[in-house]
Amino acid sequence: MQLGRGRVLYKPVINGDKHDTTGWEVHTTTLTLSKSSKQSSHILSLMKSYKKGDFTNVRNVPFFLPARYPHSVCPSYATYASYCFLGSIAGSSAMVLSTQALLIAVGVGTQSAAPMAAALNWVMKDGVGQLGGVIFASHMGKGGMDFNYWRGKFSTWTLAGERKTRQRGNFQQGTADSNPKRWRMVAALALDLSTLLEICTPMMGPEWFLPCASVANIGKNVGFLAASASRAAIHQSLSMGGSSLPAETAESEAETYTKTSPPKTSVSSNLGDVTAKSGSQSIVASLLGTAIGIFLSRTFCSDYGTAGILAGFVVLSAAHQACTYKAVKVVPLRSLDRHRLHIVLTSYISEKGYGLEDGIPIKTLTPAQVAEKESFLPMMPPDDSVRWLTVGDSLINICPSGVAELERLLLPKKSTGDESRFALDSKEYEKYILKIHPPSETDGDGMIQLTYLEGATDFDILRGMFHSYMARAFMKNNHTYLDCENSECIMGIKILTVTHTIMNRQMPMFIECLQDVGWHIGNGCVTVECGSSHRLMIEHA
Template identity: 25%
Template sequence: MQFNPASDMTDLGERVLCTESYGSRRTQRYQLLPGGTLSCVPDRPGDGGYRSLWDFFMAVFLPQGYPESVSPDYLAYQIWDTVQAFASSITGTLATQAVLKGVGVGDETSTVTAATVTWILKDGTGMLGRIFFAWSKGSKLDCDAKQWRLFADILNDVAILMEILAPAFPACFTFIVCISGFFKCIVGVAGGATRAALTMHQARRDNMADVSAKDGSQETLVNLAGLLVSLLLIPLVADNLCLTYSLYGLFTILHLYANYRAVRAVCMETLNRARLCLVLRHFLQQGKVLGPDVANPQEPLLLGFRHQLKMSLGAPLHTVTSSVAEFQRALEENSTNYLIFFNQAAGTVSVVLHQQACSVDVIKACTHAFLLEALMYWDVTSCVLEKESLLTVQQQLCEESKNKGCSVVSETRRILDRIFPRFLTGLTAAGWVTERNLLGPEEWRVDWTISGKKTF
């Protein structure tokens, strides 16, 4: 916009020079008044500050720039996350009361030393659980953040139930609360790590710290509300086991339902194995690529979900072959940046990645593995893409019961080379992010090229 102050100041009428906005929630105009004064005029009365208590609430508890600064699924997820946090706060209070009763609070025959030892054993067991779980599953939490988040909340309810029931078994009380502490520390690792992964997904303006901080404020407010409600419930449940168990059951059902709705509301644009499998199946059957908003609601949320063909992505070479001839054949039959070793009898497929393999190469390698799974377990007669080729290779696979899938790998590579460019274009057009992925490859990489030549 061009503005000539000298000419405009000669006009005694009010002129709008420019407009200004604060996200999508506040707009204002700047006017030139007689005498050359620049005046700021909100489009709505009160836009110069907080127009209402609701505006103040949004500024305190929502990220700056909301809703443009977060993902579209942010509000739905946070609403259900708030409900589950409130329910968890209530059941947590019931568990705390039960544990305190179990360690002897209010019992004149109990000693401080016995209570202290029980508490130390409980915390120590939990610390060991935290270290063990982070070591064994830490690298998997990013790939299946929704599944692990739901798992953490289910395990949390189990731990709370154990604490509520522990006083009924005084001989095993210490053992029960130690196991409960072990579970709760696993919950802490899984819940905290997946919360960070979801926060990274929700932050759209490099504002992960702000989103995380506001999430913490929301949780603090909810926990405060839970504490106030707990103050009213504690006198009622102090000596009433039936009411305690009833309230636990009621709020646990609410907690689990809210958690399910929360993780189901999350719409991830990055591909993990479950989402890639869903998208590929639909692509082969319909010729179209599902968008994130369609594929995410179909994604399994239980950790028990496993692909029928066991896949090792980023496998070390020595675990898949010790034969120079087999390695040379794999180099001749596979893509330049990954090698597929398929063992039909064992139901396994191992992918060896090149050092220069990028995210698209990893997606292609995983797609190749799922194509082999389709030949083994899917009904390929329903496919509209490469139907005849897939049926031919499937028939060949049935006839070669003792082979390691070498010829099948070569055939499926040729099929994949024909369809993958269209598939990759469809992924990008549908809104999937292909520059990074959540397919969870191991860190092993092999360099089988020297001066541009394949070696063995």
């Protein structure tokens, strides 16, 4: 057995003439190659590997890449790290330009500048920026500003008790844990917009330095906080542990949906190593970006002044945004938020067919396939479900008629074959309430309201979403109820019960497919609600 590149040799110890082995003996050996020969051979092997497209030997650079690379990380790690490296270079270069613009705005280099006043303004803008970052961090766990909530408030104020219109769905902004890609783009936009404001500060005059620099510093702190908060979830997906199935997935509930087989164990996570190497890459990129920024600053500032700095920033900012988008695009997140679940369910139902017949072998989309279709641009609805699905609506909007309507919407977890409804004190109904508004002459698309009850688990969330998309497919493909003369309530209840039976029959297969391709279920890995979503609590439930 040879360990340590030929330095240590383990040999069995011979006991007498019988050649019996009684243990192991350590023998040190000398290397036949000189130091220069080893370096030359190592460099030649690296060059040959690069020509062949094999990057396995890159793992011998321990200060820059995770240990045992590429086997210890996700296959898309190289693409992610490369684009992040280029984006950090562009971002660092742009910050050098903005710093020079701020120094010019505060009066550094002019005879009329007061050193004490300039230093005081600089310190004050840093203090205001840090305070703004603290306030922003206190709201990050809620998923940021919920535009649907404020849109509803604005509509209520403007209508002032007049005609009420039905809410046309909402979408999930997500937190840094559930939607790190969107927050990573928020960070990049905040940093670049803040840098742009700093560059434009000299054009506004010295009296505008403090307000402009303070706002820009708030934006930078927001960007740094958003980037650091989203980095953990991204690195987890790229690490060894993130590329495997979870070790614990609510076994008591999983047994209901999956086959009786030994639980799948996860490998040891190297999240710390991936994070540390990312820090090393960021430092090197920052040093290179600073050098490039100094060169551009000296060139453009000396020749074109602030206009030249602004032109250089536009190019660097475009490169920063493009590299950031490309980097997070390839990250295969293994948790399910509303948008990723929308992609999975839409593909699954369309591939299985409208009726979701039993016995059709099919796999759900993998995290890598979903990553290719995922949309994560800030403040933009990621998919068309915002037009027909509302998650977390209040009870008064779901059941304006009172308790009788609520009782009609309660569904037993297991179909009993009759039309009876469970009492409010029963524990056997679904942990969600689904109200269906079928298409009509005034509303051709229809509408679905989904609200979860307190205590709903990841499996309950999946059941509610699967039921909603099944009802949506039913309304789009079955035209029997579109021409029915019955009331909207009766049609909605009919669709609700029919699709609930289909969901109950197909749910075990769907859960098994999700786990087979690597999606994490359990321990809060499935989130679909937005910041203003409600959860209902029924007494004695």
